[in-house]
Amino acid sequence: MAVAPARTAELSHAERIRSVVAAAGSLSLTTAGASYDLIAMHTVENGRLTLRVPEDTPLAAEMVCAPHGALGALVEFTDVAPVRARDRIRARATLSGWLTQSGRGHGNTIVLGLDPARVSIQWHGRVEHVGLDEVFRAEPDALALQEAAMLGHLDDDHRDVVARLARLAAPEVRRGVVDVRPYAMDRYGFTLRYEYAQGHRDARLLFPAPVRDAAEVGVQVEALLAHARHCRGASHS
Structure with missing residues (x-):
């Protein structure tokens, strides 16, 4: 039986990013024009972050006006410990890239997909940049x-x-x-x-x-x- 420092037998950075994104119920999205807190609007489909946004929202309006149909965006997921504890923020996963519309969803929603250019994870006080291929190949943890x-x-x-x-x-x-x-x-x-x-x-x-x-x-x-x-x-x- 082993008791070890907290960095032993850990998830890879790519697995941790996928786990944080999979478990998150919300995200923060920042564009050149505004910042948004989106709750229960994202999924991950075939490794790609997908947003379903009501078409009467400011984000949808920004998307319509985006040059060449691509809107620069920074997306942040915050991993918070689910129990009462000091310093509950465990990690932050950040994806930056371009949002493009990939279709229409149910009701009056549009479907946006993020084409990431950079991905990073802030964990244990450090920011680690992770390759896109590594993140795409990784799976969320079995218990995420x-x-x-x-x-x-x-x-x-x-x-x-x-x-x-x-x-x-x-x-x-x-x-x-x-x-x-x-x-x-x-x-x-x-x-x-x-x-x-x-x-x-x-x-x-x-x-x-x-x-x-x-x-x-x-x-x-x-x-x-x-x-x-x-x-x-x-x-x-």
């Missing part, structure tokens, strides 16, 4: 769409489980801790956030094996809890 609900359930209803998992961190991480939150989860394991009177620190709890879907998480959590019981028993022997 279920992570928020699973972490929320764990944090709201199973604080005892979080407390037991927290024992797996090194003694120097646990020392002086006032609260622990299940901050993130992907196919490789959990990231727990240990909060102190001053500051916080993350620790990575790796599953015995990466999961392929949400149905496999329970078995991996039980294995971690069994290891936590063993560690606790050994400390009292």
Whole structure:
């Protein structure tokens, strides 16, 4: 069983971008003329970001007036931890490129597609630029769409489980801790956030094996809890 620094056994930058975009319910879009917050208007189809925008909106009007039918745009997705914790913003994925109209949607909507020129991810205080081909080939993490609900359930209803998992961190991480939150989860394991009177620190709890879907998480959590019981028993022997 492994407990490791938060950057061990992580998603690739491209996978993280795809995961953030897949899980997001909203995005921020900036053009030369305005900024927009779009809620529940985007999908990813064949690796391409697609927007369905009401035709009576300012963004649709900008699109109609765009030279050569292409509107320069910067799109940002913010990944926020689904539980109460310090510094809840975990990552920001940014795509910049050109919006073009690819058709009409249901009702009075137009369908816009983004042809990206640059893609980046801000994570752990650094901005990483990622190649377009790498992002296109990557897939969202196996738990990307279920992570928020699973972490929320764990944090709201199973604080005892979080407390037991927290024992797996090194003694120097646990020392002086006032609260622990299940901050993130992907196919490789959990990231727990240990909060102190001053500051916080993350620790990575790796599953015995990466999961392929949400149905496999329970078995991996039980294995971690069994290891936590063993560690606790050994400390009292």
